[in-house]
Amino acid sequence: MVDRLIKKTEVADLVNRLLEKYRVYAPVRQQDMANFQEISTADQVDLSLANTTLSPKSIMLPHSESMFEFTLDKTANQAGILREVETDHTPRVIFGIRPCDAKAFQLLDLNFDTPAYKDPWWVKRRQITTIVGLGCNAPCATCFCTSVGSGPFATEGMDLLLIDGEDEFIIQVITAKGHELLNDLGIQAEPSREKKDMVTALQESSLQSIKSVVPTDSLKHHEATALFSADFWEEVQFACINCGVCTFVCPTCWCFDIQDEVSKSNGIRLRNWDSCMFPLFTLHGSGHNPRSQKLQRLRQRFMHKLKYFVDKYDSGVACVGCGRCVQQCPVNIDIRQVFLLMNDFKV
Amino acid sequence: MQSLKEKMMHTALLLLTERKVDAVLGFQRGTIPMMSHPILIRHPERADQLHWDSFCSTNLANYLPQRKERIAIFAKGCDSRNIVLQILENQIKREQLYIIGVPCQGMLDRRKVQAELNGRELLGVRETSQHLHLLGEGFMDSLERTSYLQENCAICTHRNAAIYDELLAEPVSEQEGVDRYEDVRAIEAMTAQERWSYFEKLLAPCIRCYACRNACPMCYCPVCFVDESMPQWLGKSLDPTDTKTFHFLRAYHLAGRCTDCGNCERACPMSIKVRQLTKKLEKDIAELYGYEAGLSLDQPPPLDTYRPDDPQEFIR
Amino acid sequence: MLNPYLPYPVKIDSVITETEDRNLKTFKLVFLNSADGKRFVHQAGQFAELSIAGKGEIPIGIASSPTEQGHLLFTVNRVGVVTTALHQMMAGDVIGVRGPLGNWYPWEQMEGKNVVIIGGGFAFTTLRASIVYLLHSDNRGRFGDITVIYGARTPGMLLYKDELKTWDKRSDIQMHITVDATDQPDWKYNVGFVPTVTQEKAPSAKDAYAIVCGPPIMIKFTLPILRELGFPDERIIMSLEMRMKCGIGMCGRCNIGTEYVCTEGPVFTLAQLAQLPPEY
Numbered sequence: 001m002v003d004r005l006i007k008k009t010e011v012a013d014l015v016n017r018l019l020e021k022y023r024v025y026a027p028v029r030q031q032d033m034a035n036f037q038e039i040s041t042a043d044q045v046d047l048s049l050a051n052t053t054l055s056p057k058s059i060m061l062p063h064s065e066s067m068f069e070f071t072l073d074k075t076a077n078q079a080g081i082l083r084e085v086e087t088d089h090t091p092r093v094i095f096g097i098r099p100c101d102a103k104a105f106q107l108l109d110l111n112f113d114t115p116a117y118k119d120p121w122w123v124k125r126r127q128i129t130t131i132v133g134l135g136c137n138a139p140c141a142t143c144f145c146t147s148v149g150s151g152p153f154a155t156e157g158m159d160l161l162l163i164d165g166e167d168e169f170i171i172q173v174i175t176a177k178g179h180e181l182l183n184d185l186g187i188q189a190e191p192s193r194e195k196k197d198m199v200t201a202l203q204e205s206s207l208q209s210i211k212s213v214v215p216t217d218s219l220k221h222h223e224a225t226a227l228f229s230a231d232f233w234e235e236v237q238f239a240c241i242n243c244g245v246c247t248f249v250c251p252t253c254w255c256f257d258i259q260d261e262v263s264k265s266n267g268i269r270l271r272n273w274d275s276c277m278f279p280l281f282t283l284h285g286s287g288h289n290p291r292s293q294k295l296q297r298l299r300q301r302f303m304h305k306l307k308y309f310v311d312k313y314d315s316g317v318a319c320v321g322c323g324r325c326v327q328q329c330p331v332n333i334d335i336r337q338v339f340l341l342m343n344d345f346k347v
Numbered sequence: 348m349q350s351l352k353e354k355m356m357h358t359a360l361l362l363l364t365e366r367k368v369d370a371v372l373g374f375q376r377g378t379i380p381m382m383s384h385p386i387l388i389r390h391p392e393r394a395d396q397l398h399w400d401s402f403c404s405t406n407l408a409n410y411l412p413q414r415k416e417r418i419a420i421f422a423k424g425c426d427s428r429n430i431v432l433q434i435l436e437n438q439i440k441r442e443q444l445y446i447i448g449v450p451c452q453g454m455l456d457r458r459k460v461q462a463e464l465n466g467r468e469l470l471g472v473r474e475t476s477q478h479l480h481l482l483g484e485g486f487m488d489s490l491e492r493t494s495y496l497q498e499n500c501a502i503c504t505h506r507n508a509a510i511y512d513e514l515l516a517e518p519v520s521e522q523e524g525v526d527r528y529e530d531v532r533a534i535e536a537m538t539a540q541e542r543w544s545y546f547e548k549l550l551a552p553c554i555r556c557y558a559c560r561n562a563c564p565m566c567y568c569p570v571c572f573v574d575e576s577m578p579q580w581l582g583k584s585l586d587p588t589d590t591k592t593f594h595f596l597r598a599y600h601l602a603g604r605c606t607d608c609g610n611c612e613r614a615c616p617m618s619i620k621v622r623q624l625t626k627k628l629e630k631d632i633a634e635l636y637g638y639e640a641g642l643s644l645d646q647p648p649p650l651d652t653y654r655p656d657d658p659q660e661f662i663r
Numbered sequence: 664m665l666n667p668y669l670p671y672p673v674k675i676d677s678v679i680t681e682t683e684d685r686n687l688k689t690f691k692l693v694f695l696n697s698a699d700g701k702r703f704v705h706q707a708g709q710f711a712e713l714s715i716a717g718k719g720e721i722p723i724g725i726a727s728s729p730t731e732q733g734h735l736l737f738t739v740n741r742v743g744v745v746t747t748a749l750h751q752m753m754a755g756d757v758i759g760v761r762g763p764l765g766n767w768y769p770w771e772q773m774e775g776k777n778v779v780i781i782g783g784g785f786a787f788t789t790l791r792a793s794i795v796y797l798l799h800s801d802n803r804g805r806f807g808d809i810t811v812i813y814g815a816r817t818p819g820m821l822l823y824k825d826e827l828k829t830w831d832k833r834s835d836i837q838m839h840i841t842v843d844a845t846d847q848p849d850w851k852y853n854v855g856f857v858p859t860v861t862q863e864k865a866p867s868a869k870d871a872y873a874i875v876c877g878p879p880i881m882i883k884f885t886l887p888i889l890r891e892l893g894f895p896d897e898r899i900i901m902s903l904e905m906r907m908k909c910g911i912g913m914c915g916r917c918n919i920g921t922e923y924v925c926t927e928g929p930v931f932t933l934a935q936l937a938q939l940p941p942e943y
Contacts, residue, residue: 030552032462032618048466053616054554063554064584067668070716080716080757081672081695116926117667117911141468142379224920228940239385241409243558245616255915258668258908261582262717269716272583274916275556280574281916282906285721285742288879290905290919290943303940304918312921330562330614331405332377332384576744 004171004182005191011169015042015095017185022130023092025059027052036094047096050140055251055324056101059094060108060125061273067121068269072262082269087121089128093181096134100143100320102157103150104251105131107320110313111254130181133158137206142323144212144336149316152206163199165191170199214339216317219310222345227307228299232341236302237295239331244275246325246333247301252318255281276300302338351449352399354515355421358447360394362419368445369416374403380469381457385410387418400474404454404497406610408564412438419445421515423454425499425608427508428641429564432604435647438567448508450519452492453500454609455479458618460495463488499609499622502527509642528630530623546591552617553590555583559621560597562614565604572596598624603632603648606641635661667911670714670759671699676734677754683819687785688750689726689738692760703763705729706770707792708902708930711762712910713737713749721745722907722925725763726788728795730802735760738788738822764910765929768793768874768900777807779866781885783814783857783877787822789902790876794830803835810866814841814857814881818850839864858884861892868893874900886933896934903929903943919943 006014018024019040026045027034033053034046068082105126112122136143136152145151155161159178162169170191173179191199247253257274260267274281277298282291291297309318319335326334349357359371374383376398383403387410388394399421407420408429422430430446433439460479461469473480479495481488493501502525507518534542557573560566573581573593582589598621605625612622632638635658636649649657673692681687694700705711705725712720721743727736741750752758768789778797782790790813796802797809811830815821821840831838831852841853841860853860857877866873873894875885882901889899905917905924912926920939922928 032458050466050468064586072717080759082670082714082716082759084666084669111913111915114912117913119913120666120668138468141470225938225940228920228942238387238410241558241561241614243561243614244556245558245614248554248556249616254913256908256913257583258720258914259583260717260719261584261586267717269719270584272585274914276915278557278574280576284904284906285746296942300918300942303920304915308918308921326379328616330558330610332379332382334378334384337378577747579744 003173003191003196004187005189005195006169006171006187008167008169012042014185014187015045018093018095021091021184023088023090024095025056025092026095045096047134050138051098051322051324053328054249055104055322056094056097057104057108057251057254059129060105060122061254061256064270064272065121066268067258067271070267071265072267073265085268087124089124092129093132094129095132096162097131097158098136098322099133099152099154099156099158100145100150100322101251102131102133103154104157104320106157107252107315107318108254110315130177131158133161135161135163135203137164137202139206139210140323142212142326143210143321144214144323145321146207146210147214147216148319148321150320152210153203163202165195165198165202168195170195212336214336215343216339218343219306219317222307222342224303224307224311226347227342227345228303230345233295233299236333236338236341237298240294240298240333241331242277242294242297243330244277245328245330247275247277248273249324249328251320251322252305276304302335302342306339306342351515352397355397355399356394358513358515359388359397359419360391362445363388363391363394368419370418372407372410372418372420373397374399374405377402380472381455381460399449401452401455401479401492402457404609404613406564406608408433409562409610411564412567414439414443417443417445419447421447421449422508422511423449423451424503424505424507424509425606427510428505428606429608431509431641431644432565432606432648434644441644445513446508446511448511448514450514450516451506452519453496453503453506455492455495456497460490463490497609497613499607499612503607505642510644528626531627531630534623534627547587549620549623550591550594551587552619553594554617555585555590555593556616558614558616559611562610563601564608564610565601566597594621594624598628601625602628603636603638603650604640605629668761668909670712670720670761671703672696672757673735673760675752675754675756675758678752681738681822683817686741687738687822689736690749692735692737692758693733695757700733703735703760705763706767707796708767708789709763709765710789710929711735711737711760711764713739713745714759714761715745715748716759718745718748720761720908722764722910724789724902726791728792728799730796730799738785740785761910765925766927768930773872774805775807777867777869777871778809779871779873780809780811781857781861781873781875781877782812783881784816784820785822786876786878787813790874791823791826793874794836798830798833798836807870808837809835810837810839810864812839812841812857812861812864814843814860816843818842818845818847856884857881858888861885862888865892872898872900876902896937897932899933901931901933901936903931905943
């Protein structure tokens with residue numbers, strides 16, 4: 001599809017017009033960091049940071065959301081019977097998402113949108129959301145997206161991709177949904193040949209600047225049970241403090257818990273983010289816990305991402321190379337080194 | 348003169364070769380600038396993996412509870428105080444430990460440094476005694492070290508180890524005339540309403556990842572109260588009341604046990620100043636009992652013991 | 664699209680206390696909406712999530728056979744928040760059921776074969792469903808010999824006591840009931856641990872499948888005996904337990920390697936388990 005063009009000075013106007021028809025989520029600066037949140041005016045948007053501290057996964061899978069509601073009032077005729085909570089399903093736009101994070105949504109589709117079961121909230125949110133990405137002219141030293149099937153200008157999971165070309169954004173149209181959004185907004189200008197060449201050059205130099213590379217070629221071929229019993233886990237796990245930082249900042253960690261909460265006679269059934277780092281995650285009612293040790297929990301996280309997921313779906317690793325866990329782990333457990341250990345493992 | 352790092356390698360090599368200990372607990376250079384990685388070294392030939400700089404702020408005492416082997420540990424002032432408390436609370440035995448005191452000039456706050464970069468990417472740092480040099484694509488900045496200390500380090504009055512078997516270097520002079528509680532007094536001065544909104548704002552970004560708890564050398568309960576299910580004391584959503592309850596109760600549980608090592612704040616991915624809560628309790632304990640945590644093996648935390656002369660005015 | 668997380672409302676029709684320690688109760692559930700009951704079509708070996716509003720959900724094996732129409736049976740051990748709340752409920756109370764979930768014992772493969780069922784303690788629930796299913800007149804002719812070895816700590820801890828007696832009297836099923844110990848003078852069945860009784864009774868492995876459910880210690884000592892008797896790992900079938908939440912393979916906690924116990928399980932052959940990391 002034909003590329004379009006928008007002047008940077010027109011972006012605020014574009015966002016404001018989006019806001020007339022859509023709920024818009026964009027990176028917003030919060031003191032020293034930025035995170036995605038629903039915005040009400042264009043001036044909240046901050047596209048200047050390399051990426052947000054938390055991944056945008058909460059837009060599709062909220063950290064905590066009500067699934068069902070009920071009353072425990074015995075005199076009510078529906079006492080104890082769950083009803084779906086009304087959810088806002090008006091159309092939305094995610095504006096300024098990086099390619100790694102957009103790809104993460106596609107990977108999570110493999111879990112939430114399956115032939116056997118469909119997670120209704122996930123599927124609906126995916127349907128009502130148009131995704132406008134932002135290419136990475138200056139990837140971070142911790143970015144390793146190109147090793148894991150994404151890249152600074154990869155378009156997987158996006159409907160439109162904005163590419164920063166100094167005074168303008170070039171807009172790559174990826175899907176019909178994106179095309180429709182542009183037409184809807186009346187953006188018709190097309191980039192000149194020179195602009196297009198400039199973009200190509202930008203993409204080249206950005207790609208060249210990614211120096212962080214991890215190997216993945218052998219992950220598929222190892223025996224899962226052999227990797228599972230590898231000696232290196234003992235060393236990798238030592239520093240881990242078993243907090244949930246890596247899992248909570250990760251765009252591809254999707255595990256959740258289901259909890260009931262009651263206030264007086266009104267209750268809700270919630271789903272909350274959970275983490276395989278927490279002992280409670282797998283604790284049986286009997287007290288038995290298949291992953292009672294920190295080594296087992298840390299191993300589960302990496303094995304899930306780099307081996308089980310690979311074997312189960314044949315769609316690569318469950319990691320998009322965003323580098324958040326590398327930057328945020330309080331004790332510097334670096335997944336890139338685990339890639340190396342697992343991929344180059346010799347029995 | 349040998350650097351601290353070289354001395355560490357030498358000491359570890361000696362201890363492991365002579366089999367005085369089974370393992371040495373120290374730091375390895377981080378994979379990214381301004382980070383370090385705690386390691387347990389068991390073989391003398393790996394002693395040269397040890398590293399030391401101003402970003403080795405993780406409190407290594409966090410790795411001690413319930414360990415069985417003989418361990419040598421490099422201990423800054425705060426680490427050593429947590430070791431004292433862990434010994435007092437039977438989490439580790441004194442005779443298992445070989446404590447190597449590391450005189451500390453204060454650790455640097457990577458987030459404060461990060462803020463100085465304005466989005467530029469840091470590729471490396473170099474340290475001199477007074478300065479931190481930041482290196483990146485096309486830039487090299489020099490920062491005055493003292494302006495970028497972790498907040499707890501800036502007001503630290505115990506930079507040398509409280510107990511040790513060996514000192515790695517001459518003790519550093521302790522900071523004097525430090526006002527430890529300026530921020531706490533500011534909060535105390537607020538009206539109840541102001542204070543409540545202050546705490547609400549303070550804790551609003553919390554994502555309940557429990558990094559603060561898990562980074563804390565004194566949070567070693569086998570099952571934390573937030574993880575209890577029968578009864579379940581707390582909800583697990585982002586409900587502000589539950590989140591605040593977690594933080595308040597955790598702080599109370601640390602009353603008289605917190606050494607203000609700053610590990611909690613450093614680990615928080617959302618940069619929440621959780622020390623504002625623990626420091627208030629530290630101040631109260633100091634005022635009520637004249638006690639500072641972890642300075643001596645003869646002084647258990649005041650809330651762990653009873654003395655006839657304990658203050659009782661607050662019981663009404 | 665039906666919401667797979669939404670339980671069907673059901674009414675507790677009756678509650679039976681099964682064991683002398685009163686920790687095991689069987690709940691007979693009836694669908695409030697008959698349409699839901701029609702949608703709930705299960706196989707012996709599957710489980711469902713029981714839902715108590717305000718407490719949560721708990722995965723429990725379905726103890727009734729698909730051949731028993733009009734109701735569902737669940738035998739529930741009181742251990743945690745949800746099961747304790749359930750134990751306090753009475754006939755007439757409304758709860759929820761979500762399912763059927765997971766896979767089931769491979770009945771099609773077992774057709775024409777002998778079936779050896781080995782159970783211990785309160786893990787006998789889906790085995791009850793299986794026995795009732797096998798003994799149903801529509802099905803009995805499709806299978807060979809049926810042998811059951813079932814043990815509990817004491818006579819009072821056996822589940823489904825009346826049915827055990829009825830089955831024991833039948834000639835088309837070989838029952839070996841056992842207890843670890845008893846002081847009942849008139850106890851006319853076996854005394855001894857399940858593995859020992861299995862060894863004594865030595866069910867033939869020829870053309871046979873073994874289904875084994877019980878506490879870890881029982882499984883540990885029974886498996887070597889089955890192998891000794893000549894059962895290949897492909898014909899030793901087990902049902903696993905795991906902490907679960909969603910029950911539909913999404914929440915991420917019940918995996919053993921690539922397999923989610925809630926969707927790819929709970930039923931696995933020993934041969935399948937050998938391919939997976941030993942983490943359960």
